[in-house]
Amino acid sequence: MSAPVLEVTTQVAAAVDAPETAWGDRFAERTRRVTSSAIRELLKLTERPDVISFAGGLPAPEVFPLEQIQAAARRVLEDDGAKALQYSTTEGDPGLRELLVRHMERYGIRVGIENILITTGAQQALDLIAKLLLNPGDRVGMEAPTYLGAIQAFSAFEAQFLTVSMDDDGMRLDELEAVLRSGPKFLYVLPNFQNPSGVTLSLARRRRLVELAAHYGVPLVEDDPYGQLRYEGEHLPPLVVLDAEYHGCAQGERSLHGDVIYLGTLSKTLAPGLRIGYIVAPAEVIRRAVQLKQSADLHSSTLTQRIAAETARGGFLDRHVRLIRAVYGARRDAMLEACGRHFPPGVHWTHPQGGLFLWATLPAGVDTTELLKDALAQNVAFVPGAPFFPRGGGQNTMRLNFSHATPALIEEGIRRLGAVLARRLGS
Amino acid sequence: MSAPVLEVTTQVAAAVDAPETAWGDRFAERTRRVTSSAIRELLKLTERPDVISFAGGLPAPEVFPLEQIQAAARRVLEDDGAKALQYSTTEGDPGLRELLVRHMERYGIRVGIENILITTGAQQALDLIAKLLLNPGDRVGMEAPTYLGAIQAFSAFEAQFLTVSMDDDGMRLDELEAVLRSGPKFLYVLPNFQNPSGVTLSLARRRRLVELAAHYGVPLVEDDPYGQLRYEGEHLPPLVVLDAEYHGCAQGERSLHGDVIYLGTLSKTLAPGLRIGYIVAPAEVIRRAVQLKQSADLHSSTLTQRIAAETARGGFLDRHVRLIRAVYGARRDAMLEACGRHFPPGVHWTHPQGGLFLWATLPAGVDTTELLKDALAQNVAFVPGAPFFPRGGGQNTMRLNFSHATPALIEEGIRRLGAVLARRLGS
Known part of the structure; x- marks a missing residue:
């Protein structure tokens, strides 16, 4: 099961x-x-x-x-057990968030710890984004087919769906513009090895998508659970980075212009049973999402956050x-x-x-x-x-x-x- | 923090x-x-x-x-590590749910495993109940003062609040009836050592509350995070048990007549950093809550559920x-x-x-x-x-x-x- x-x-x-x-x-x-x-x-x-x-x-x-997680669990409970078992901040373990800052930088995403909220798996990130942004009847743009968990999370907040079909290069641009013009609250995109289609959004289309979204003022929710699991070809820059470039943010600056919310997870790179996902967004969005997460589950497990940080550190995750x-x-x-x-x-x-x-x-x-x-x-x-x-x-x-x-x-x-x-x- | x-x-x-x-x-x-x-x-x-x-x-x-949790974590990861780190069912770990069935029975609550949903702390139980039951503008009855996390969770689903003041025996019955008559979607009650007031609802008032709620057809949400932490006086039966008795369920039968949703947690009896709460309700309610939890976070941490079950077993929790x-x-x-x-x-x-x-x-x-x-x-x-x-x-x-x-x-x-x-x- x-x-x-x-x-x-x-x-x-x-x-x-x-x-x-x-x-x-x-x-x-x-x-x-x-x-x-x-x-x-x-x-x-x-x-x-x-x-x-x-x-x-x-x-x-x-x-x-498994061995590394066993060793990490032992160290966390021996060295700082009482803290690992206590309530902790809604934002998430600071050590884990710092580690994610460094990890994402290797994939071109430059953010600060204040741009990260740890979630109970990336599924909770979808739930919080829906709760944060959707009034009943609001439209959401998405690929068709798309991740079923996103359809469920957005449906629970009574979204209406606008869809863009896909070909081997991802979303079809001829359909995209009509969807953006129809005023969706946001566009939900899985650019890398999409679930369920396995298709990757090409670099040319990523650039055009960012341009069009900016033109129509539609924020993007970029879901990237698999981005690091590439078996051939070159890593393509995430939308969050292209959006910052498009708006003229210089190399070395934060890669958050502000119109993309990026979602990541440790479920595919460490283990899903830890239930650790994360939202990367402008600090203003994170502050609001923190308030909603507080009422949703107070915080994600202190223990599994600590174990994840202790397992991943020192370059192990890479x-x-x-x-x-x-x-x-x-x-x-x-x-x-x-x-x-x-x-x-x-x-x-x-x-x-x-x-x-x-x-x-x-x-x-x-x-x-x-x-x-x-x-x-x-x-x-x-x-x-x-x-x-x-x-x-x-x-x-x-x-x-x-x-x-x-x-x-x-x-x-x-x-x-x-x-x-x-x-x-x-x- | x-x-x-x-x-x-x-x-x-x-x-x-x-x-x-x-x-x-x-x-x-x-x-x-x-x-x-x-x-x-x-x-x-x-x-x-x-x-x-x-x-x-x-x-x-x-x-x-701490020592017992350390030992439990070691055993869980050694004996069945791959399963403890994998995705698991939304309903929650069957071993943990069976243990909770036995544990609750000692406090008079007789239910089956199909009546239990494990949540990411009892805070998530409040979030799921609000999501399950509240349309925008719906009324919720509650004690004043009451748990701030409940106010937040219900507010996030745009509830209107009807309040009942308290004295040293809990909710004042003279105000209660007016609130029930105003058609709240449910009445949220913390009968034992309430947060924040520390007050306990007397047995006589519990019985009358159950009668009145049945009369007006208002379901009860009974939040009981502290019920086991009694330092003087006799344990009082929970509303869920009194409701079953009131409706004529015989001793030995399931103590779920169906109009009470009961919430529990391991945060106060084991450790809050595990993030383990639970909802006890009729199977029909649990099935719906499972669907909503699936879109909220798929499931609570497999690892901390297994550790909690392994720590609590053999009478240790008691x-x-x-x-x-x-x-x-x-x-x-x-x-x-x-x-x-x-x-x-x-x-x-x-x-x-x-x-x-x-x-x-x-x-x-x-x-x-x-x-x-x-x-x-x-x-x-x-x-x-x-x-x-x-x-x-x-x-x-x-x-x-x-x-x-x-x-x-x-x-x-x-x-x-x-x-x-x-x-x-x-x-």
């Missing part, structure tokens, strides 16, 4: 509700929008041990730095990211090769330069929710793509995770899936 | 705002309601090391079961609670005796049977926010009472925490505070 599998267990749609009771009438309007999905029952089956599942979004436990890249890069290669070998003609898939996911598109008319039943009969699983589209569509798409299974299991699972596809496509 | 000190750093009032920028115009309506308070600057001074502070709400670090009672009971006694010795005539204070706080009321016309400046000049601090009143008032009240300072420091601090009071009251 894992959150990223359950991530697809709710859906923004008029779906089957629980029987009406006194409570049913008491739930707030926003609660009614987050309803159960029929897909939930199907996805429970993907957790059977005999199933090779590409459905989750789990990091591989083999790459958790060294460890190189190890993860090697392991996941090999798995991505295994999946790309297996798809090439086993998928029938008519199936197209993305070539992710990093991240955790590959996205496959089947001929129009094939319903991947139906197909999942066939796949489960062959003990292989994926996530149907439709829930990732906030305004519908995508019935013929699927997301395949390559970070969790070994290369051998990837080969076997894709072989089985290829056979299922071939039968369905009649090839 | 600690969250419970910062807890009083925001206030629901039209207060001084940050300078208007592009972001100022972008914030949602609810964000504007949570604004900075002038009291924040004053409270920063309470953190000077030379100040004897009764301002916080901190557990004493001496009672943290044994440890007895130790905390002995330590805090002695500190409460020290504060009561010191108040009797040093406070001038005209000052009244509560006699808490448990919990962390004592509440003092000064003659009308004395402003405790002003008085705090005098107190800080004498290196002693408290929290002015006004922010705890959601509809204003309480300028002549203060909250005094007795759990954090040693008996000797309590005596010295109250002596200093008594002198400040005597000067101000001219006695």
Whole structure:
């Protein structure tokens, strides 16, 4: 059982509700929008041990730095246990925030500790941003498909969605301008190895996006959980840096002009069970977000923040990211090769330069929710793509995770899936 | 620095705002309601090391079961490290939930694992309940004074407050009925050793409250962070149990008739830095709350949930609670005796049977926010009472925490505070 599998267990749609009771009438309007999905029952089956599942979004436990975390936990509790177990500030552990300042600088993002708020995973960052910015009915621009957890977080604050389709270079610019012109409260973008599509926004489009957003006065929320997990090609500058450059901030200055909120996480580079994400934003935005976080959970776990800081320090985080890249890069290669070998003609898939996911598109008319039943009969699983589209569509798409299974299991699972596809496509 | 000190750093009032920028115009309506308070600057001074502070709400670090938590952390990471660092289910660790089922049964609350959702501290429980139930403008009934974190959490969802004053037996029943008749979405109650007043709701009033709430069809949210920390008198049954009895649930049956949501926490009995709270409610409510928690932070830290369960098991939690009672009971006694010795005539204070706080009321016309400046000049601090009143008032009240300072420091601090009071009251 894992959150990223359950991530697809709710859906923004008029779906089957629980029987009406006194409570049913008491739930707030926003609660009614987050309803159960029929897909939930199907996805429970993907957790059977005999199933090779590409459905989750789990990091591989083999790459958790278990020994280092054990040693860090021991040191933190021995040296400063009472503080690590006490209440702490809402902003987050200062040592951890300083470490993140130095870590982000290596990726070109220059900020101060006052620009960082530690969150209970990056999911909480999405929740706080929605709470901070969205009045009921406000519009949010986003890619289609996009991260399901963002759709859920924004739906809980009664957002309306404006979507931009994607091609192999990310958001299509011809659709983007119309969306920006329609006055969204913000544009939510996953530029690197997007979840679910695996697509990366090209440098030219990043520059143009920053220009257009500035022109229309639309702030950007840049979600970057996978940016460090690149397996080929050059690192591309994040939108937050390009926005500062566009507005004439000189090299060496803070790379926060002020119209981009950047989100990061340690879930993919250390371990998700620590629940450590972070928001990077102008100090004014951080101050407000701190007030909202205070009422949301007071602060994230003091203990796991301290353990994360103690594990990551001394350059360990950078060294460890190189190890993860090697392991996941090999798995991505295994999946790309297996798809090439086993998928029938008519199936197209993305070539992710990093991240955790590959996205496959089947001929129009094939319903991947139906197909999942066939796949489960062959003990292989994926996530149907439709829930990732906030305004519908995508019935013929699927997301395949390559970070969790070994290369051998990837080969076997894709072989089985290829056979299922071939039968369905009649090839 | 600690969250419970910062807890009083925001206030629901039209207060001084940050300078208007592009972001100022972008914030949602609810964000504007949570604004900075002038009291924040004053409270920063309470953190000077030379100040004897009764301002916080901190557990004493001496009672943290540090050795047991160290051992538990070591075992969890050695025996099952990869799982403890991975994503986990939104509902919470099954082992921890089973342990809580058994633990609550000893306090008369009989529920199943499907009735429990683990939250990131009990503060998140308040946030989720507000998100689950409140449309903008909905009314919430509550005691005045009440827990500031609840005022903040409900304000963030644009609640209107209806308040019931308190005397030494808790909520005044003569005011309660009018509030219930005004149609609040729910009534928020802290029956045991209330924060901030230290007052306990009497058994007779508990029974009448349950009857009245049932009569008017108003659900109860029962917040019980301190219930196990009783230093004198008999344990009183929680509202959730009385509600089940009232509706004719037989002994031995589940004590959830369905109209009470009960909130608990391990912050006061194990350690707050783990961030473990829980919601106990009918399965239908839990299912909805799980969906909202999924979009709020996916799940609480897998690691700290596992450590908490491993620390608490085998009866340790019950044994440890007895130790905390002995330590805090002695500190409460020290504060009561010191108040009797040093406070001038005209000052009244509560006699808490448990919990962390004592509440003092000064003659009308004395402003405790002003008085705090005098107190800080004498290196002693408290929290002015006004922010705890959601509809204003309480300028002549203060909250005094007795759990954090040693008996000797309590005596010295109250002596200093008594002198400040005597000067101000001219006695």
